[in-house]
Amino acid sequence: MVELALSGDPEAFGEIVRRWERRIFALAFGMLGREEDARDATQETFLAAFRNLRNFRGEAKVSSWLHRIAVNQCITRQRRAKVRGETALEDEAEKNAAVFALPLEASPARTAENVERSRAVRKAVSALPPDLRQVVVMKEFEELTFQEIADALEIPLSTVKSRLYTALRQLQLRLQKFGDAESV
Amino acid sequence: MHEVKQRPACHRAEDLVTYLYGEASEADALDFSKHLEQCDACGSEFGVFNQVHESILTWRNEALGAAFDPRAIAIDSAVESNQFVRHERKLSALAALREFFTVSPPWLQGATAFAALLLLVFGVTMLFRLSSKPAEVVNNNTQERRYTQQEVKAEVDSAVQKTRDEMAKQTTSPSILNNEKPTPNRPQLAINQQSRAGRSHGLSRQERQQLAADLRLTNPAEEEELQLALPEQDQQRPNQ
Numbered sequence: 001m002v003e004l005a006l007s008g009d010p011e012a013f014g015e016i017v018r019r020w021e022r023r024i025f026a027l028a029f030g031m032l033g034r035e036e037d038a039r040d041a042t043q044e045t046f047l048a049a050f051r052n053l054r055n056f057r058g059e060a061k062v063s064s065w066l067h068r069i070a071v072n073q074c075i076t077r078q079r080r081a082k083v084r085g086e087t088a089l090e091d092e093a094e095k096n097a098a099v100f101a102l103p104l105e106a107s108p109a110r111t112a113e114n115v116e117r118s119r120a121v122r123k124a125v126s127a128l129p130p131d132l133r134q135v136v137v138m139k140e141f142e143e144l145t146f147q148e149i150a151d152a153l154e155i156p157l158s159t160v161k162s163r164l165y166t167a168l169r170q171l172q173l174r175l176q177k178f179g180d181a182e183s184v
Numbered sequence: 185m186h187e188v189k190q191r192p193a194c195h196r197a198e199d200l201v202t203y204l205y206g207e208a209s210e211a212d213a214l215d216f217s218k219h220l221e222q223c224d225a226c227g228s229e230f231g232v233f234n235q236v237h238e239s240i241l242t243w244r245n246e247a248l249g250a251a252f253d254p255r256a257i258a259i260d261s262a263v264e265s266n267q268f269v270r271h272e273r274k275l276s277a278l279a280a281l282r283e284f285f286t287v288s289p290p291w292l293q294g295a296t297a298f299a300a301l302l303l304l305v306f307g308v309t310m311l312f313r314l315s316s317k318p319a320e321v322v323n324n325n326t327q328e329r330r331y332t333q334q335e336v337k338a339e340v341d342s343a344v345q346k347t348r349d350e351m352a353k354q355t356t357s358p359s360i361l362n363n364e365k366p367t368p369n370r371p372q373l374a375i376n377q378q379s380r381a382g383r384s385h386g387l388s389r390q391e392r393q394q395l396a397a398d399l400r401l402t403n404p405a406e407e408e409e410l411q412l413a414l415p416e417q418d419q420q421r422p423n424q
């Protein structure tokens with residue numbers, strides 16, 4: 001399939017998109033925190049991949065290659081958003097942040113708590129530096145192994161583990177503040 | 185909020201993370217679980233990190249749907265992508281060749297096939313020539329040996345005859361008639377003072393051998409094998 005895609009067969013590439021779309025979306029959502037941004041980033045990821053198919057020599061896995069493109073796309077979007085100062089929109093979106101799927105049997109109180117908790121986690125993850133955030137998202141959202149993350153980001157295995165450790169400590173502190181604020 | 189980059193409380197921070205996400209081997213997991221019981225810092229960090237991990241998973245499942253199972257997709261995709269990559273690596277040269285023949289015009293395909301055929305024929309011809317070369321060398325050596333004795337004998341005979349003729353000319357001079365010994369100035373003749381039975385008029389056996397060597401017709405080692413037959417009249421003349 002990859003071979004056909006490399007030769008420019010659009011149907012073959014469509015099959016690749018179909019197989020990897022959900023995972024790339026999960027990664028983008030974890031990085032960006034919003035569904036709309038995640039969808040745009042996913043689309044841009046596959047467009048970039050299609051344009052750069054000729055550069056893919058097959059030395060790495062397809063998944064690692066797509067991940068690398070997706071991470072770069074997400075970081076680029078965030079930099080652009082920062083430059084444009086889209087904080088107002090973010091606040092608005094945050095207020096109306098929808099939770100896609102909630103267990104029907106959950107009580108309203110529980111639901112509200114979950115929503116708040118999820119929002120806090122989302123904020124905490126979004127506030128992480130990009131290098132830490134991408135490791136957390138790839139580990140938590142896509143459940144990649146440490147070695148797979150190291151291959152995708154082209155960094156040593158020990159670096160992946162130390163980044164994740166640091167990210168967890170920062171998230172712990174941020175969520176602790178949220179917990180303290182909640183208890184008040 | 186400023187970035188918080190604190191040093192790990194314990195030197196086994198990486199092992200903690202590996203253990204937390206279930207990627208430690210059985211032996212390493214057992215070893216670290218014992219360490220957790222002994223190390224308060226790791227013990228408390230493990231508990232906190234587990235809560236953070238659970239919170240992120242909850243957020244993920246709520247955001248993407250509880251049915252979202254990245255590992256299920258990952259396994260299928262990894263297997264297929266590995267196969268694709270392996271398959272792609274295996275066939276890359278073959279695929280490139282196939283693609284070349286697919287996209288190239290008929291004349292180019294024909295030219296490529298013809299060039300390949302020429303190369304094959306050239307290779308076979310070179311191989312055949314290399315294998316037949318040693319036989320030719322052997323044949324040349326035997327040819328040289330075949331003619332050695334006969335030709336040398338003929339050449340020596342003619343040289344001897346020539347010398348005799350010269351000697352015959354000199355016999356008309358008084359010195360020769362008086363049985364004087366030939367002057368030492370004749371470079372081609374070696375004077376042999378020793379008498380031998382059957383010695384020829386002008387040339388002794390040694391002289392003949394010397395003459396043959398001078399004419400470079402024989403190897404010194406082969407001289408003994410040669411038997412030079414001289415005319416009878418030379419033998420009848422008195423030995424000087």
